Amino acid sequence: MVGAGWFLAQWSSTLATGPAPSASNLYLIDPAGGRYNMGAAPTGVVLSDWSGDGSRALLVSQTPGSAAATSVFIYNLRNGSAARFTVSGQPFALNVRFSLPSGQAVLIPGERTESGALPTERLALTGGLELAYPTSYPGAGNDYGSFAESPDGGSLIFQGANGMELVNNSGQPIRFLAPPPGQVPCNPVRWWNDSEVLAFCSAQLWLIPVSGAPASPLTSAKSPGSYLNAWSLPEGDIAEDAACGTTWLDAVNADGTTRHLDVPDTPSGGSVAGLGAYGSQLAITLTPGCDGGAGKISSNSLAWYNPADNTVQLLFGGGVNGGWIEGAVLFGN
Numbered sequence: 001m002v003g004a005g006w007f008l009a010q011w012s013s014t015l016a017t018g019p020a021p022s023a024s025n026l027y028l029i030d031p032a033g034g035r036y037n038m039g040a041a042p043t044g045v046v047l048s049d050w051s052g053d054g055s056r057a058l059l060v061s062q063t064p065g066s067a068a069a070t071s072v073f074i075y076n077l078r079n080g081s082a083a084r085f086t087v088s089g090q091p092f093a094l095n096v097r098f099s100l101p102s103g104q105a106v107l108i109p110g111e112r113t114e115s116g117a118l119p120t121e122r123l124a125l126t127g128g129l130e131l132a133y134p135t136s137y138p139g140a141g142n143d144y145g146s147f148a149e150s151p152d153g154g155s156l157i158f159q160g161a162n163g164m165e166l167v168n169n170s171g172q173p174i175r176f177l178a179p180p181p182g183q184v185p186c187n188p189v190r191w192w193n194d195s196e197v198l199a200f201c202s203a204q205l206w207l208i209p210v211s212g213a214p215a216s217p218l219t220s221a222k223s224p225g226s227y228l229n230a231w232s233l234p235e236g237d238i239a240e241d242a243a244c245g246t247t248w249l250d251a252v253n254a255d256g257t258t259r260h261l262d263v264p265d266t267p268s269g270g271s272v273a274g275l276g277a278y279g280s281q282l283a284i285t286l287t288p289g290c291d292g293g294a295g296k297i298s299s300n301s302l303a304w305y306n307p308a309d310n311t312v313q314l315l316f317g318g319g320v321n322g323g324w325i326e327g328a329v330l331f332g333n
Helices: none
Strands: 007-012 025-029 035-042 046-050 056-062 068-076 082-087 103-106 110-111 117-118 121-124 129-132 141-149 153-159 163-166 175-176 186-191 197-202 204-209 226-232 238-245 246-252 258-260 271-278 282-287 302-306 311-318 323-332
Touching: 007 046, 007 311, 025 311, 046 082, 110 282, 117 141, 141 186, 153 186, 186 204, 186 226, 197 226, 226 271, 226 282, 238 271, 271 323, 282 323, 302 323, 311 323
Parallel strands: 246 271
Antiparallel strands: 007 025, 007 323, 025 035, 046 056, 056 068, 068 082, 103 121, 110 117, 110 141, 121 129, 141 153, 153 163, 163 175, 186 197, 197 204, 226 238, 238 246, 246 258, 271 282, 282 302, 302 311
């Protein structure tokens, strides 16, 4: 039975270089790297999420240049069946997620454009609309479409023009979460613990209490970056930074400053990205640069990274069995 430390990954034997998408399969991977083929994924899809009960994969397919032709697939990992529905008009439908905690619905982020606002929506697993969330809130103002859902699914935090708004599962405002002084916009990344949300505000990561208490910085203004996420491990906090299409990991010092982590097996010019923490390890993907990489890694790979001794355990993809990791999700993340 799947649980903490397991992965759901999408793997293909070759990388598509033309208009035709490559064939891919879905795999369950246990913490030690054991692989279990769950069958072929629908053609041309990208793995987006894994339900909290472990039974379903969420995959999406979007016609290039078309925001009105996004197909959402709910793939049953137990019997291989796939239900499909189409999402119309949502330009960022590739960011769809299962609702928490068990994945009984699908959440699609909204968007604010010059022509108007598209609401964040909660859809049934068959595609029917269950709820369209408000496009503005009393404190946060206009909703920008970015949100983080609480682990129990009882509330969400939305990014607004003036800060963030905590709302209940029905979209009713609970409280305005003021940003740190001078730190707007504030983008909720994920729930850090039961009482705080990790947010990227201006060029820093902050921990913002859902009680409305003042925020505390996770990273210092002395180490600005474009942070995508962060995780707490026994060795300390690790943040994922990004620039120019490349991602890397930084250790967060006690004073909030950061230092680059030279993760082994990272290809020259490539990227390392975090998927989530499991005990003393961080689940990562390693991606070659445009030159194809060097050394062990010549294609996308899934691995464990242990910051205590700066070691990498390759699990799947290039360096292990070849092929490409098209997408991966760590259970519960």
